[in-house]
Amino acid sequence: MAEVMMQLGLLQFSLDTAAYQRLFRSTGYRWARQARIGTNDALQFVGFGADSIDIEGVIYPHFRGGLKQVDQMRNQSSLGLPVPLVTGQGKVLGLWVVEAISEGQEVFAKQGIPMRQDFTMKIARYDGGVSSLLRF
Template structure:
């Protein structure tokens, strides 16, 4: 989805993970693209060449994190968590240009300059991505509200207290935000294909999806920063302060994501009034469901964070 830009400091977004100073800043971006040419032997001449299509495309992102300054701990774990889900992730640059779907092939980490308890003050990383073939628009699975997972402040087994609850909630929110962002992006892809003939409606719908994506991205960043700040050895009072901050920040996103749903709902009404094609109506309906799910995620996050009392 072009024409939408992230907030200041965001270099690129993979799934719901945003690369930047506040998380993980890559120092270089290396991209390799190849094409296939099949050789056909010819007697006494150079081999003939038959173009057979695109070949592998890869991207390497080496970077650096100073956890105690910015970025925090847990950024590489978040990347590994996304890779472990075994799903392609949408890649979008800082100007909002969609670069297609990619999969994480490898994540390398080198820690150095250690503090007490072996906590690294410098973390070098390298992320290797491979391009995933984009599915034709008609084969993209519909985005539905049921894809949005609920969130909770349940502490992991064997742990209790505010620290465990806050970390449990932040991890749950981070995972749910990744899913919500992927669903919203697929919905945007469907809208761009099916609603293109209705220019004004497409623009309004994509604007609503972009607004919902921005809210989900902020929620993801909030969850990741909370995980980075609230470690297993943190004080209870520190964890409670982060829970209150999480509740207030999530509540502040409610109006934005609700207005996104309202924009898309208005688009659906306009399509119905002009008798649009079933494909266009379905695409906007899917976008509406995805935005509504994002709205529920934001509201649930604020409510669950507000319940944490230690």
């Protein structure tokens, strides 16, 4: 089995399974503005904004991993629980939630089985605190 590129909860992204081709991360920073007469606004850092990652990948179900990989992504996401995100180098990036999954299929075989599945997953960093996790 190929090395894991990244793991989100129980989902492993690797070259042998759901391999992502592109990863975009966006991190926001919040600044409060105070208007001042005769000069520029004063800015004060008030905290972090949203942190999100968009993952775009491709699955070749006949190669390895099978047809149910996108279904597994959806099943884990439907639980509505934050899960740890860990890079392939073992760096823990905190708890994350899946906001959206989209899928495209092309190059079909018998019975409409796709030979290629493209997927996009949008995840967001969860920062609800430990006490909010205890309600589950």
